Amino acid sequence: MNHVVPLLDLRAQFATIREEINAAIQRVVEAQQFILGPEVESLEREVASYCRANHAVGCSSGTDALLLALMAFDIGPGDEVITTPYSFFATAGVIQRLGAKPVFVDIDPESFNIDVAAVAERITPRTKAIMPVHLYGRTADMGLLAKIAERHGVPVIEDACQAIGAEYRSWRAGTLGRVAAFSFFPTKNLGGFGDGGMIATNYQDVADKIRMLRVHGMEPKYYHKLVGINGRLDALQAAVLRVKLRYLDRWTAARQAHARCYETLFAAHRLDGWIQPPHEPASLRHVFNQYVIRVPAAHRDPLRKHLTEHGVGTEIYYPVPLHLQQCFADLGHRPGDFPNSERAAAETIALPVYPEMTAAQQMHVVQSIAAYAEAAGQRIKRSAA
Numbered sequence: 001m002n003h004v005v006p007l008l009d010l011r012a013q014f015a016t017i018r019e020e021i022n023a024a025i026q027r028v029v030e031a032q033q034f035i036l037g038p039e040v041e042s043l044e045r046e047v048a049s050y051c052r053a054n055h056a057v058g059c060s061s062g063t064d065a066l067l068l069a070l071m072a073f074d075i076g077p078g079d080e081v082i083t084t085p086y087s088f089f090a091t092a093g094v095i096q097r098l099g100a101k102p103v104f105v106d107i108d109p110e111s112f113n114i115d116v117a118a119v120a121e122r123i124t125p126r127t128k129a130i131m132p133v134h135l136y137g138r139t140a141d142m143g144l145l146a147k148i149a150e151r152h153g154v155p156v157i158e159d160a161c162q163a164i165g166a167e168y169r170s171w172r173a174g175t176l177g178r179v180a181a182f183s184f185f186p187t188k189n190l191g192g193f194g195d196g197g198m199i200a201t202n203y204q205d206v207a208d209k210i211r212m213l214r215v216h217g218m219e220p221k222y223y224h225k226l227v228g229i230n231g232r233l234d235a236l237q238a239a240v241l242r243v244k245l246r247y248l249d250r251w252t253a254a255r256q257a258h259a260r261c262y263e264t265l266f267a268a269h270r271l272d273g274w275i276q277p278p279h280e281p282a283s284l285r286h287v288f289n290q291y292v293i294r295v296p297a298a299h300r301d302p303l304r305k306h307l308t309e310h311g312v313g314t315e316i317y318y319p320v321p322l323h324l325q326q327c328f329a330d331l332g333h334r335p336g337d338f339p340n341s342e343r344a345a346a347e348t349i350a351l352p353v354y355p356e357m358t359a360a361q362q363m364h365v366v367q368s369i370a371a372y373a374e375a376a377g378q379r380i381k382r383s384a385a
């Protein structure tokens with residue numbers, strides 16, 4: 001029995017859909033139409049329908065989807081965008097890239113998402129957007145955030161890059177703000193064979209503007225109304241993603257089942273006092289792009305090393321919160337500014353949760369953690385004696 005458990009096993013996934021994928025790729029190769037075109041248009045309709053959004057626009061990456069969303073609201077120098085410091089770099093990177101200022105609000109420690117109750121006090125006349133992230137596949141507290149945003153007349157831009165299919169109450173990510181960005185980076189729940197992304201929105205004017213901005217602000221051909229970017233999705237990605245989209249709900253259900261199984265196994269191994277598993281409120285559909293636990297900070301890196309030695313892939317999402325990144329030094333933040341984010345960066349570790357993981361593999365992950373905890377407990381006892 002092979003007990004190696006990678007963090008993600010895309011080859012195992014590909015093995016289940018090889019023929020369909022190869023046929024889809026062949027279709028594009030035969031058509032020789034590679035940029036935008038009918039495959040991309042079909043994917044846009046299918047993703048819009050999946051997200052129950054009126055419009056979807058294919059983009060070159062999740063990062064470009066976020067960038068285009070901000071550009072659609074003319075965000076630039078002098079503007080502020082409120083967001084979380086505990087996310088992938090792109091969330092704040094796109095704000096700074098446009099010459100605007102990322103204004104961070106710390107996370108709620110339970111959800112790892114922006115502490116919505118603290119957003120209102122950071123709104124100023126310069127605030128042009130609020131950008132929550134649905135981290136790990138769990139939606140932010142969008143009900144309260146929508147009320148705050150509406151009261152101040154500020155649009156909400158969802159960073160839904162990790163959260164396709166996630167729901168807040170019965171609404172899907174992609175319709176919880178004015179516009180949402182998705183990523184098709186290969187490690188996302190719906191991952192392409194390269195870079196890709198999509199925006200979703202219920203607003204025709206936003207969709208139209210982003211369609212124009214992603215082709216250099218051009219409409220009609222060679223007439224440029226705006227200075228846009230080359231932010232297009234290609235047909236090969238769209239063809240692959242159209243196949244995978246049909247499996248997404250099955251894969252999501254498998255991720256959710258693994259998450260529940262982890263909790264049962266943690267309890268069975270008496271790890272439930274030591275590990276904090278992710279919360280999954282009944283009113284949300286958590287799609288578990290990542291399954292992230294907390295352990296005491298002193299044990300996080302040694303546990304990770306132990307798991308690596310036992311063939312278990314893990315990752316730290318993310319080791320340095322954005323306010324402490326070198327490139328944002330100009331913002332003047334210091335350690336201690338966002339304690340919940342800094343604590344999460346020190347205590348969290350992502351475990352394998354990919355759909356194809358077997359029961360034996362999952363058991364191996366938990367038994368390896370249990371072996372570490374037992375040994376560490378003995379060490380703690382000895383040093384205390």
Ligand SMILES: *Cc1c(COP(=O)(O)O)cnc(C)c1O
Binds near residue numbers: 087184
């Ligand atoms: C993946 C990701 C992005 C960027 O997506 P790319 O497709 O890699 O550009 C942005 N924000 C978050 C939260 C992400 O996880």
